[in-house]
Amino acid sequence: MVTELGHFALILALLVAIFQTIVPLVGAQKGWVNWMAVAVPAATLQFLLVAAAFGALTYAFVTSDFSLRLVTLNSHSLKPMLYKVSGVWGNHEGSILLWVLIVTLFGAMAAWFGGGLPPRLKARVLAVQSAIGVAFLAFILFTSNPFLRLARPPFDGQDLNPLLQDPGLAFHPPFLYLGYVGLSMAFSFAVAALIEGRVDAAWGRWVRPWTLAAWVFLTIGIGLGSWWAYYELGWGGFWFWDPVENASFMPWLFAAALLHSAIVVEKRESLKSWTILLAIMAFGFSLIGTFIVRSGVITSVHAFASDPERGVFILLILAVFTGGALTLFAARANSLEAKGVFGMVSRESALVLNNILLAVSSIVVFVGTIWPLVAEAFFDRKLSVGAPFFEAAFTPFMVVLALVMPLGAMLPWKRAKLARPMKQLAPALALAIAVGALVWAMQTGKSALGPIGMFLGTWMVAGALVDLFNRTGRGAIGARLARLTRLPRADWGKLLAHGGLGITFMGISGLMAWSVEDIRVAQVGDTYEVAGYQITLEDVRQDRGPNYVTTMADMLVMRDGKQVTRLHPEKRVYPVQAMPTTEAAIANGFWRDIYLVIGDPQADGGWAVRTFIKPFANWIWAGCLIMALGGLVSLSDRRYRVAAGAAKSTAQGVPAE
């Protein structure tokens, strides 16, 4: 019953979405106020209907209603409640429903909080957003219906892939989708502005929070995914350059570029058409990501549904939206007159460089991701493009970005001289060189990766601090420190985002340069040494969890005669899917992680054990979190709210047309 109601709500949502796409758009064209105004209740209704459908599906998962095909395929009555709920989006149909839920949520939020938008722009934004809803609702109903029943329900389900039964991964998809779909708002604003033929500072101010929010969610989502890979896959890798990972990384890079170019639109009314193009591209790459994940054209470790029909449908959506928007862009971009005038050396130029580096690096990732497909289709070659390619082709962009970021961030608008910020940044540079040199001297190998990474990371963090302190103006140190607390939140957000990136850089290079690994057979009671730690395999026992059986080791880690930690790595087998997983035991530390994995019993009665010492591992995700926090702090800047209020009062002053 609940299921049928959910199904029905979803169909109604599609009808509402079609209505919301057409009526406000016509209203905006003709200037009919009430036709434009219906967009707001329609957006709310659409959201409520999709939420009802999503609620119905969640209910089916929670109550283990195995008459539903989807629940049977992806759930099991013994599964812990958390994973029953996360099972809703741990599969193709449910995750695409979550996707649409977020599309409609963002649409509704634009309706609720967009009071200050000019009514015409608002109607168009909501109509475009709703068009995206139409496409994906149709996609669900026609190719991926989650509400299909089974004629003969089985007694129990087939369980969720055990690798996905993990708290890190339970929340990874919702964050990613919030990010992907958040970019749909920037897209809707861009298309609405193109229809309108007008982009101004206010537009930049409207787009920026949405993009920022999307970027924050993407950052958290990608960070969670990478953290999960690190502890779950059992060998401590954190990024694989897998097509699906790239699918989330490309929109992240574009969102970062868009975020910065929208600043130029907002503050200087320049880079307008470029910003519009970026907004289209950012969402376009979100759609490409969806296509890559869902169509299965590019094999990947975590592609879930390989179905050509779905692939074609998404390709069609991609073609209509991106192609349509780009055509509109080609026709209208010239009408977006640039206003700002600025010198070759200026904040504007620095942001142009930022955009070039981010956009080109993202396209490098894109080409690398689809190259196996292109090579097979056009050159008859079956080949692979793996991590070494991306490391070689992508990393240089990030090195240059890291080098110029602190300098560019401090240049004044309009016209600048390099000498001034360079002088202010001299201490940061000196510190970074010192750290790099120290690291070079201390490390045992002669790899350049560690020292260069530490140099760049320190340079970015110290540069961001100098930048913030520089904002306090002149005067005595005390007075300047006091002024720090009164700086706009956006300045603090910038510090956190730029500094966080530096910390992530240090984490990645430290982990990649100095990771120590040991593989051996240990008998129970054996002690062995890895990188100065004495590790004892004290016991191995077997146990059972709610829906798995486990082999758990008890291992003692000592250093210089003192106990560092006691760890319990596990190897689990989930009987329903007959699949083993490793549960590495990790002692997280500020400078290093101790990472233990227990393997298979050996013929001589010992156990295979793998030990890793992973320096700076946590810095990677700490940096991601700090970046995301920076985005949130910027988002809370009162200038957005003040601006929103100001725009509202002027909008009311203009007589209705």
Next chain:
Amino acid sequence: MKRLFLIFALIATPVFAVQPDEVLDDPALEARARDLSQELRCVVCRGENIDESNADIARDLRLLVRERLVEGDSNEEVLDFVVERYGEYVLMTPTTGGANKILWATGPALLLFALIMGGLYLRRRSQAGEGAGGLSDDEQARLDELLNK
């Protein structure tokens, strides 16, 4: 209960890739073997190299790589040996030959193009500022109109 464990122990595939019995005694050779393993793709897996994969064929390949190394092959010879049997699909780093030039050149070429376009744009914006005194004729007229109101 005991039997249950045994059954699962039997059906379970190994949970991690490189097994202790594979490791070579010579640490230098072993390090080279690990490097090479990261350059070779597991042919039945989805985008994993043989160093990470716990598939049986990946293990066979790892053993093959070590065998060749022990016999004194250079790294290139080992890679060639494997490519000869499995095709270039096994290489994680695509070659630079033939159409792959497009792949490798995309980044640098696009960057160069973007820098030239960006540079031209910046020059236009900075020159636009030099001539104009700030307001266009239309804007001046509008300003006058506002001021005279």
